[in-house]
Amino acid sequence: MTVHPDWVLLVVAVLATLALAAIAVTTRRRSSPRSTAAMWCRVLAALLLVGVALRPGSADIPHSDEAAGAEVIVIVDRTTSMGATDHDGKSRMSGVTADLVSLADAMPSARVTVIASDNQARIALPPSTDPAALRTLAETLGWRETMNAAGSDIGMAEPLARQMLVKARDSRPTAKRYLVYMGDGEQTASSAPHSFSDISGLIDGGLVLGYGTTSGGTMPIRPGATEKVTRNGSPAVSHADPQALRTMAEQMGGRFLQRNAASKVTWWENPLQQPADPQPGRTRHWAWWFAAAALVCEMADAWLSVRAWRRMRKDVA
Incomplete structure (x- = not known):
């Protein structure tokens, strides 16, 4: 069985991200819930960006009424x-x-x-x-x-x-x-x-x-x-x-x-009898969905980080 290199990249990236997340959780057990949530937003964003790099998509196979494979x-x-x-x-x-x-x-x-x-x-x-x-x-x-x-x-x-x-x-x-x-x-x-x-x-x-x-x-x-x-x-x-x-x-x-x-x-x-320039099948790209989700995660991380910064200034004051 042949394994596509992209799947190897995905598995390695996921394992590496989860390993880093586990280390971060271990070293920050005393962190606030907001800080932990921000960390997981970054982890999820990283995984989604890996998905963007893989350029996922699907293609429509052109339908033919000809006797191909007959x-x-x-x-x-x-x-x-x-x-x-x-x-x-x-x-x-x-x-x-x-x-x-x-x-x-x-x-x-x-x-x-x-x-x-x-x-x-x-x-x-x-x-x-x-x-x-x-x-x-x-x-x-x-x-x-x-x-x-x-x-x-x-x-x-x-x-x-x-x-x-x-x-x-x-x-x-x-x-x-x-x-x-x-x-x-x-x-x-x-x-x-x-x-x-x-x-x-x-x-x-x-x-x-x-x-x-x-x-x-x-x-x-x-x-x-x-x-x-x-x-x-x-x-x-x-x-x-x-x-x-x-x-x-x-x-x-x-x-x-x-x-x-x-x-x-x-x-x-x-x-x-077939058209000289047949229309190719249309390809649907899904990478932008991953990018949009990663953006949402980063926005949530920024919001949590801003709240944490404001709370820290309030405590200092």
């Missing part, structure tokens, strides 16, 4: 279809990378958890307040490597995301909670996608970002590869499904945005 759960579709090159001529995952970097820049104080979803859902980035860690993950995440296209469920990560949101609610109940889904919406599994309706009551805002086109694109087996994913001996084509993503956004009570190079993501906290 909990952000990000689900990233990492299935093979995210390698399709129909996102402004690049892979869909390249759009995810850019948006994750944008999130790190826009909400640097948020605690971000990233869930990767392919053939299973897992934590790719544990809860972190380090924007650099999110940027590093964004640049290295990639998509699931495969030679042959296989079925995938766009809602596979919902149970894990809900679990993380519940933990966030229980551990930090006052923090705002947000869910971001990044994917193409292509549901190739035979079953219907898992619903996100149960998440709506756990979040303050939801955002579903869609990548790719309905006309589709072919998929390299891995980032930088020329070999394509095939189906029945021919290059497989993945088709994005914006309608499935709109349905997901409606279920969680959020909004859907189809991503491309021209569009911008509006996150919940954006430094560019």
Whole structure:
């Protein structure tokens, strides 16, 4: 535990003043009550002046409605279809990378958890307040490597995301909670996608970002590869499904945005939208109260001293 030097000064000053007062009382036991009262006025004044030297005060913390310190759960579709090159001529995952970097820049104080979803859902980035860690993950995440296209469920990560949101609610109940889904919406599994309706009551805002086109694109087996994913001996084509993503956004009570190079993501906290010269919090200083009280003590001491002087002259006369 670190002790502030001012508190050390206060304790030493108080002890020294009380010690001097005790010595004075011991040596002046036969003094008049007025003389003793004057002495205690001086002791109290000395203590109050120590308080003035410490410059006590309190500050108003500026209130902000921004999402500083928010909990952000990000689900990233990492299935093979995210390698399709129909996102402004690049892979869909390249759009995810850019948006994750944008999130790190826009909400640097948020605690971000990233869930990767392919053939299973897992934590790719544990809860972190380090924007650099999110940027590093964004640049290295990639998509699931495969030679042959296989079925995938766009809602596979919902149970894990809900679990993380519940933990966030229980551990930090006052923090705002947000869910971001990044994917193409292509549901190739035979079953219907898992619903996100149960998440709506756990979040303050939801955002579903869609990548790719309905006309589709072919998929390299891995980032930088020329070999394509095939189906029945021919290059497989993945088709994005914006309608499935709109349905997901409606279920969680959020909004859907189809991503491309021209569009911008509006996150919940954006430094560019904040005032250029924010007003600092007001500080209240309490030292003058101590000084005023010390003045009262000194005035009382002067009055008692004058009375004692007059009585002494009267006795002499």
